[in-house]
Amino acid sequence: MIMSRFLPALLFFILPYLWQGLGVRCFSQTQYTLSNYSLDSAKMAVGAIGEFSLNSNGLNNLFFHEFTKKDGYLSSEIKTNVSNNLHDFNQFGGDLNYGVFFSQKLDSLAKRDSIGYNYFIGIHDRSHFDGIFPKDLFDFIFSGNKQFAGDTAYLDNFGVNYFHYQQLQAGLVRTNAKGEKLGLGVSFLKGQSYYSVNAGRFRIFTDERGDSIDAEAHLQITQSNTANKGFGAFNGWGISIDLFYEFEYDLIQLNENFSGRARLEINDVGFINWDNKTITERYDTTFHFEGFKVDDIINFNDSDLLNINADTLQPKPQYSNAQHSMFLPSSISFTIVQQLNKHTFTLGMLQRVPANFRTLLYFKEHYQFSEMLSAGATFGFGGYGKWQLGIDAAIKANELTLVLGTNNLEGLLFKKYSGGNSLFIALQKQF
Secondary structure, eight states: OOHHHHHHHHHHHHHHHHHHHHHTTOOOOOSOOGGGGOOSSOSEEEEEEEEEEEEESSOOHHHHHHHTSSSOOOOHHHHHHHHHTOOSEEEEEEEEEEEEEEEEETTTTTOOSSOEEEEEEEEEEEEEEEEEEEHHHHHHHHHOSGGGBTEEEEOTTOEEEEEEEEEEEEEEEEEOTTSOEEEEEEEEEEEEEEEEEEEEEEEEEEOTTSSOEEEEEEEEEEEOOTTSOSTTOOOEEEEEEEEEEEEEEOTTOOSTTEEEEEEEEEEEEEEEEEOTTOEEEEEEEEEEEOOOOOSOSSSOOHHHHHHHHHHHHSOOOEEEEOOEEEEOOEEEEEEEEEEETTEEEEEEEEEEETTTOEEEEEEEEEEEOSSSEEEEEEEEEEETSSEEEEEEEEEEETTEEEEEEESOTHHHHOTTTOOOEEEEEEEEEEO
C-alpha cells in the first residue's frame, strides 16, 4: 500500500504555501472606513484604531485553536466534525488592520458648526487573506487518501491569497446645510509581502488496492521577493480610492425624535504592483507512482527511501521573475440608520470583490444609556462565515471616546459550529 507514502509528498508540495497564507497573519470586513473621519460639532479629532477578524463557513474554532497550537494535533473527532459540515466548496478569510488618523475642519479657526469641509490624514498597517477549498482537499490532507481507494480526489479550483501592506491616506469630507456628507480619500500603498496559490485542475486517483496513484496538477504559486522581508520591505506600490455619500431621509418620520439617514460607501478600489523580483512557480504536470521495490530489506537504508520520495514525487516547476499586479479586495456597502430617542437601528449590506466573500447582511441596535455609555448588538449572516452575533460598547468622557467590541460572539459560545473570531477597538479624542 502506498497511500500513506504519498500523503507526505503532497503535504510537502502544498502546505508550505498554504501556511504562508494562513499562518503569517491568522487574523472580514473592515470595521472602520472613510465615514469615521467626518466631523460634526468638533473642530478636530485624533485617534487610533485596531481590528482583526478570522472566519470560515466550513472550518470551526475547535479546528482553528487546535491547528494553531505548537504540536498542531487534530483528533479524529475534530476532523470528522469539520468534514461533515463542509460543502463542495468552502471559504475562509480574515483581516488585521491598525493605524492612527487626524481630522480637522478647514474652517475651524472661523467657526464651530457642522457645515463645511474637514480634511483627514491616516497611516495604517493592513493585512488580508482569503481562500476557497473543496471538501476533498480537507479530507485528503487531514485523513489521507485511503478513503479515495478506487476513486478520484477532486482538488480543483482551490486558492489562497495573502498580502500585507502599509497605507498613507488623505482626503476631504464635505457637509452641507441639508446634512448631506460626501467624502473622498486617496491612498498611497507600500507593498510588504504577497503570496498567492491558485489551482485550476488538480486531481488524484488512488488505485483500488492502493498499488498506485495517478495525479494531474495545474498549479500557480506567486510570492513577493523572499529575500526582502519585514516592516521596511518595499516590494511593491499601489494606489487606492475611497468614497462615501451620506444623506438624511424622512420616509418613516413618526415624530420629531425619529430621524433617519442612509450611507453608500465604496472602499479600497485600487491595486498593488509587485516588483520584478516577484517569483512565480507554475506546475503543469501529470505523474504515476507505484511505490518502491526493496531487494534487500536487511541492508535497506531509510535515507534512501526519503531521497526516492523527494525525487520521484516532487513535480518540477517552471520559475519566472517578473512584475505582478493585483487588485485589492474592494468593498461596497449600503446602510440605513434610523434613530428613535435613545435607540439607533441599523440595517446594512456589504460585498467585497475579489475576495471569495459572500454578501453580508446585518442588523444592529444601539442604545444610549447615558451621555457616557452606549452599547449595541449585531446579528448578521454571510461574509466568510455562516452567521454572526456581535456586541460592542462605547465610553465617552471629556471628548475622549473608547469603543470596544466583537462581531463574532458566536465563535466563543459555539466553537464546534462557528469559525468566527474578531475584535475591534478605537480611541478618539475630539477638540
